[in-house]
Amino acid sequence: xxxxxxxxxxxxxxxxxxxxxxxxxxxxxxxxxxxxxxxxxxxxxxxxxxxxxxxxxxxxxxxxxxxxxxxxxxxxxxxxxxxxxxxxxxxxxxxxxxxxxxxxxxxxxxxxxxxxxxxxxxxxxxxxxxxxxxxxxxxxxxxxxxxxxxxxxx
Amino acid sequence: xxxxxxxxxxxxxxxxxxxxxxxxxxxxxxxxxxxxxxxxxxxxxxxxxxxxxxxxxxxxxxxxxxxxxxxxxxxxxxxxxxxxxxxxxxxxxxxxxxxxxxxxxxxxxxxxxxxxxxxxxxxxxxxxxxxxxxxxxxxxxxxxxxxxxxxxxxxxxxxxxxxxxxxxxxxxxxxxxxxxxxxxxxxxxxxxxxxxxxxxxxxxxxxxxxxxxxxxxxxxxxxxxxxxxxxxxxxxxxxxxxxxxxxxxxxxxxxxxxxxxxxxxxxxxxxxxxxxxxxxxxxxxxxxxxxxxxxxxxxxxxxxxxxxxxxxxxxxxxxxxxxxxxxxxxxxxxxxxxxxxxxxxxxxxxxxxxxxxxxxxxxxxxxxxxxxxxxxxxxxxxxxxxxxxxxxxxxxxxxxxxxxxxxxxxxxxxxxxxxxxxxxxxxxxxxxxxxxxxxxxxxxxxxxxxxxxxxxxxxxxxxxxxxxxxxxxxxxxxxxxxxxxxxxxxxxxxxxxxxxxxx
Numbered sequence: 001x002x003x004x005x006x007x008x009x010x011x012x013x014x015x016x017x018x019x020x021x022x023x024x025x026x027x028x029x030x031x032x033x034x035x036x037x038x039x040x041x042x043x044x045x046x047x048x049x050x051x052x053x054x055x056x057x058x059x060x061x062x063x064x065x066x067x068x069x070x071x072x073x074x075x076x077x078x079x080x081x082x083x084x085x086x087x088x089x090x091x092x093x094x095x096x097x098x099x100x101x102x103x104x105x106x107x108x109x110x111x112x113x114x115x116x117x118x119x120x121x122x123x124x125x126x127x128x129x130x131x132x133x134x135x136x137x138x139x140x141x142x143x144x145x146x147x148x149x150x151x152x153x154x
Numbered sequence: 155x156x157x158x159x160x161x162x163x164x165x166x167x168x169x170x171x172x173x174x175x176x177x178x179x180x181x182x183x184x185x186x187x188x189x190x191x192x193x194x195x196x197x198x199x200x201x202x203x204x205x206x207x208x209x210x211x212x213x214x215x216x217x218x219x220x221x222x223x224x225x226x227x228x229x230x231x232x233x234x235x236x237x238x239x240x241x242x243x244x245x246x247x248x249x250x251x252x253x254x255x256x257x258x259x260x261x262x263x264x265x266x267x268x269x270x271x272x273x274x275x276x277x278x279x280x281x282x283x284x285x286x287x288x289x290x291x292x293x294x295x296x297x298x299x300x301x302x303x304x305x306x307x308x309x310x311x312x313x314x315x316x317x318x319x320x321x322x323x324x325x326x327x328x329x330x331x332x333x334x335x336x337x338x339x340x341x342x343x344x345x346x347x348x349x350x351x352x353x354x355x356x357x358x359x360x361x362x363x364x365x366x367x368x369x370x371x372x373x374x375x376x377x378x379x380x381x382x383x384x385x386x387x388x389x390x391x392x393x394x395x396x397x398x399x400x401x402x403x404x405x406x407x408x409x410x411x412x413x414x415x416x417x418x419x420x421x422x423x424x425x426x427x428x429x430x431x432x433x434x435x436x437x438x439x440x441x442x443x444x445x446x447x448x449x450x451x452x453x454x455x456x457x458x459x460x461x462x463x464x465x466x467x468x469x470x471x472x473x474x475x476x477x478x479x480x481x482x483x484x485x486x487x488x489x490x491x492x493x494x495x496x497x498x499x500x501x502x503x504x505x506x507x508x509x510x511x512x513x514x515x516x517x518x519x520x521x522x523x524x525x526x527x528x529x530x531x532x533x534x535x536x537x538x539x540x541x542x543x544x545x546x547x548x549x550x551x552x553x554x555x556x557x558x559x560x561x562x563x564x565x566x567x568x569x570x571x572x573x574x575x576x577x578x579x580x581x582x583x584x585x586x587x588x589x590x591x592x593x594x595x596x597x598x599x600x601x602x603x604x605x606x607x608x609x610x611x612x613x614x615x616x617x618x619x620x621x622x623x624x625x626x627x628x629x630x631x632x633x634x635x636x637x638x639x640x641x642x643x644x645x646x647x648x649x650x651x652x653x654x655x656x657x
Contacts, residue, residue, distance in 0.1 A: 057651075075553065075555050075564045075586070076586045077564060077580050077582050077586055077588055077618075078582075078586050078587050078588060079587075079588040079616065079617045079618065079619075080617075084580075086553055086564075086566070087553065088553040088554060088555050088564065089552060089553060089554065090553075090554040090555070090651075090653075091554075091555045091556075092554065092555065092556035092557065092651050094556065094557060094558065094650075097557050097558070097559075099557055099562075099584075100584050102584070102585065104585045104586045104587070105562075105582070105583075105584055105585050105586030106555060106562075106586070
């Protein structure tokens with residue numbers, strides 16, 4: 001009985017992550033994902049592809065349902081052992097480009113989490129684009145070993 | 155080999171460069187004026203028509219006044235009499251004979267100083283960094299050989315009373331002629347924004363020769379040639395040397411700064427004294443072997459004392475006019491270079507004092523030889539070196555990330571308000587690993603205020619990290635940032651984004 005329940009949960013989880021792409025106008029948001037957190041700060045990753053001819057830009061991220069105080073976009077720059085991180089207000093999505101928020105590079109910081117994130121949790125976020133407007137997405141917390149945001153074949 | 159191939163390619167393509175090139179403006183880019191100019195003049199390398207030439211104030215408003223007129227290759231914009239203190243942008247769009255539009259902006263300040271150096275000119279190709287090293291080395295060689303040639307001639311005439319001849323003098327004069335001529339071509343390349351291969355084209359030399367630098371070096375070469383050809387005649391050599399060195403006062407930031415009746419004579423005196431002091435090294439060394447060495451050194455000592463006094467006085471006048479106040483000494487490149495130079499000069503003066511009080515008496519007793527140090531002037535020292543800064547992280551200001559292909563650039567602007575800003579560019583791949591471009595150019599334009607692109611070359615401060623501090627973002631509103639990154643010799647990536655600058 002318990003093993004069936006686990007199998008069903010796993011399947012649900014798999015279906016959820018397979019269906020995890022969003023469209024808004026000419027933008028495609030691919031595979032929003034997060035990782036389990038130990039403290040009150042979490043991360044979120046996704047990829048945005050602009051299939052149109054006009055540039056768009058991500059200008060903000062809102063936290064849905066109050067699971068965290070706020071979300072910030074951050075850029076990380078690594079030069080050898082030196083790593084620098086700073087909040088950014090705008091991430092451009094030029095036409096024809098895929099901009100990937102992934103471990104090591106651009107990412108979303110979730111600040112003031114009400115509870116640590118566990119694998120399987122789902123968090124509602126609203127991405128605000130200058131042209132495409134607000135896009136609601138759900139971010140799935142994956143196991144620590146997964147490489148979110150960088151699925152092949154998108 | 156690869157560069158040789160590029161050179162060949164460019165040689166083939168060279169005749170295609172025929173657009174108008176901005177040679178200089180009055181007032182110059184980045185210049186600080188004490189009072190409003192009566193008019194603004196922009197000189198191009200060929201006849202142009204003025205399409206839109208505007209004077210824009212720090213609020214982004216076009217200053218009302220008569221329209222610009224073009225006479226041959228010069229565009230003149232009359233300036234209203236009651237122009238107040240502040241920063242101004244001259245935005246120009248002209249067409250040349252081939253009707254190709256050329257646009258750009260330059261900045262100047264009345265009462266306050268935009269300290270950004272360098273010429274703003276229009277978009278194009280450039281071999282900036284590598285070329286600037288060649289140019290810097292060539293410039294150092296030019297000044298060294300000019301000062302040795304002219305200075306040793308001055309020494310021999312004034313101190314030694316012998317006939318100025320000899321291989322070192324002739325060799326130095328010849329080297330100064332060759333490197334001086336090369337400077338004209340390199341200046342043309344830099345101004346016209348041509349690739350290195352175009353050095354073989356007439357265009358780069360024509361552009362270079364039409365600048366004040368070209369005219370100044372032309373006069374220097376005339377003086378040096380007179381020294382070489384008339385080396386048996388003392389008056390010819392003396393006047394040749396004075397002309398060759400004095401011509402330095404006809405060009406450059408410091409010499410052409412206002413008020414010119416102070417700066418030009420100050421540079422003239424300064425250059426002559428430097429030449430005399432430095433150029434004395436070799437003949438002084440030679441003179442030591444002679445039986446009348448003590449008398450010669452004593453004569454030199456008296457003249458050197460006068461030269462050093464004049465050197466310090468004229469140097470102080472030039473520096474006071476350039477720097478104005480103490481803060482720019484540490485927070486501008488010019489100021490820092492000046493401090494390094496003053497340190498070298500102080501060390502040299504100590505050495506000279508030691509020489510005078512200790513060694514000269516010893517020399518009189520026939521015990522030792524005399525050595526003089528050398529210090530180049532700041533313009534010979536002034537390589538575009540990066541200044542390391544702390545890694546302190548400030549989250550202030552604006553930060554925008556934009557991508558092109560598999561590269562992205564983080565643009566940070568501090569404080570992100572109209573006026574003086576520090577713009578920092580960090581280049582990385584999509585995984586956030588820093589990548590270092592071969593070359594970086596930044597174009598800043600504000601179409602709603604009618605500001606045509608201002609071109610700047612940010613300074614490298616770390617791997618993949620470039621910085622520009624200056625008053626370019628003078629007005630509030632949406633600015634276009636266009637960043638060009640040279641990935642390889644053949645691969646250029648262009649990033650474009652709009653950034654809102656707050657009032």
